[in-house]
Amino acid sequence: QVQLVESGGGVVQPGRSLRLSCAASGFTFSNFAIHWVRQAPGKGLEWVASVCLDGTKKHYGDSLKGRVTISRDNSKNTVYLQINSLRAEDTAIYYCARQFNNNSSRSPGIDYWGQGTLVTVSS
Amino acid sequence: SYELTQPLAVSVSPGQTARITCSGDALTKKSVYWYQQKSGQAPVVLIFDDSKRPSGIPERFSGSNSGTMATLTISGAQVEDGGDYYCFSSNSSGNHVLFGGGTKLTVL
Numbered sequence: 001q002v003q004l005v006e007s008g009g010g011v012v013q014p015g016r017s018l019r020l021s022c023a024a025s026g027f028t029f030s031n032f033a034i035h036w037v038r039q040a041p042g043k044g045l046e047w048v049a050s051v052c053l054d055g056t057k058k059h060y061g062d063s064l065k066g067r068v069t070i071s072r073d074n075s076k077n078t079v080y081l082q083i084n085s086l087r088a089e090d091t092a093i094y095y096c097a098r099q100f101n102n103n104s105s106r107s108p109g110i111d112y113w114g115q116g117t118l119v120t121v122s123s
Numbered sequence: 124s125y126e127l128t129q130p131l132a133v134s135v136s137p138g139q140t141a142r143i144t145c146s147g148d149a150l151t152k153k154s155v156y157w158y159q160q161k162s163g164q165a166p167v168v169l170i171f172d173d174s175k176r177p178s179g180i181p182e183r184f185s186g187s188n189s190g191t192m193a194t195l196t197i198s199g200a201q202v203e204d205g206g207d208y209y210c211f212s213s214n215s216s217g218n219h220v221l222f223g224g225g226t227k228l229t230v231l
Contacts, residue, residue, distance in 0.1 A: 002226075008164075016160065031137075037222075042205075044209065044222060044223075044224050044225040045158070045160070045209050045222040045225065046222065047211075047219075047220050047221055047222060050220070059218055059219065059220075061219070061220075062124060095165060095166075100171060102172065103170075105154050105171075105172050106152060106153050106154040106172075107153040107154045107212055107213035107217060107220070108199060108213065108220060109154065109156035109168070109171050109172070109176070109211060110156065110166075110168065110211065111168055111171070113165040113166055113167075114218065115165055
């Protein structure tokens with residue numbers, strides 16, 4: 001079955017960097033775009049970034065733009081999210097999610113989610 | 124910047140029909156997805172491509188998209204349908220995707 005397992009979260013001091021990983025299994029990884037979505041405590045879902053099948057096209061949400069980099073390694077079935085200059089407001093659960101493989105759709109959507117990894121930015 | 128607008132809260136009695144709306148100018152051209160999230164859990168997709176239901180999702184969940192508004196309808200809502208619901212779509216140029224602010228559904 002489809003599995004997405006995030007790792008790399010934890011408590012980080014403001015201003016530091018963090019790299020999150022998402023290990024995928026149960027499907028042909030290189031056939032799917034992957035997204036990162038975050039959710040601050042008690043708040044709604046916020047889209048963070050996405051990467052296309054071969055990693056050449058990347059898109060970023062406005063809130064982290066300039067401080068975040070998404071990448072993927074198809075040989076390892078893994079997606080990464082590098083976040084720099086962490087701030088208290090970056091405290092959230094970070095989810096890795098798979099995009100629907102439906103080219104006929106008018107816009108992309110997400111079909112499977114990981115369970116998330118908690119990032120806490122605090123001194 | 125582009126936004127998808129949802130009501131903060133919807134409340135219905137068990138067995139009634141719950142409707143959650145999502146409005147955005149680009150919805151005339153873009154598909155909508157709906158997600159349910161229960162406390163402490165990852166979201167689950169309920170509806171994709173405006174009105175399609177993944178396997179395993181009960182038939183009481185349906186979706187529509189007309190003009191600048193999409194609607195998630197839960198026919199005969201059950202107590203266990205309570206939770207947070209989010210719509211998801213993209214801006215008109217397709218280079219940004221986003222969630223609506225979320226709607227808390229109470230079935231009581």
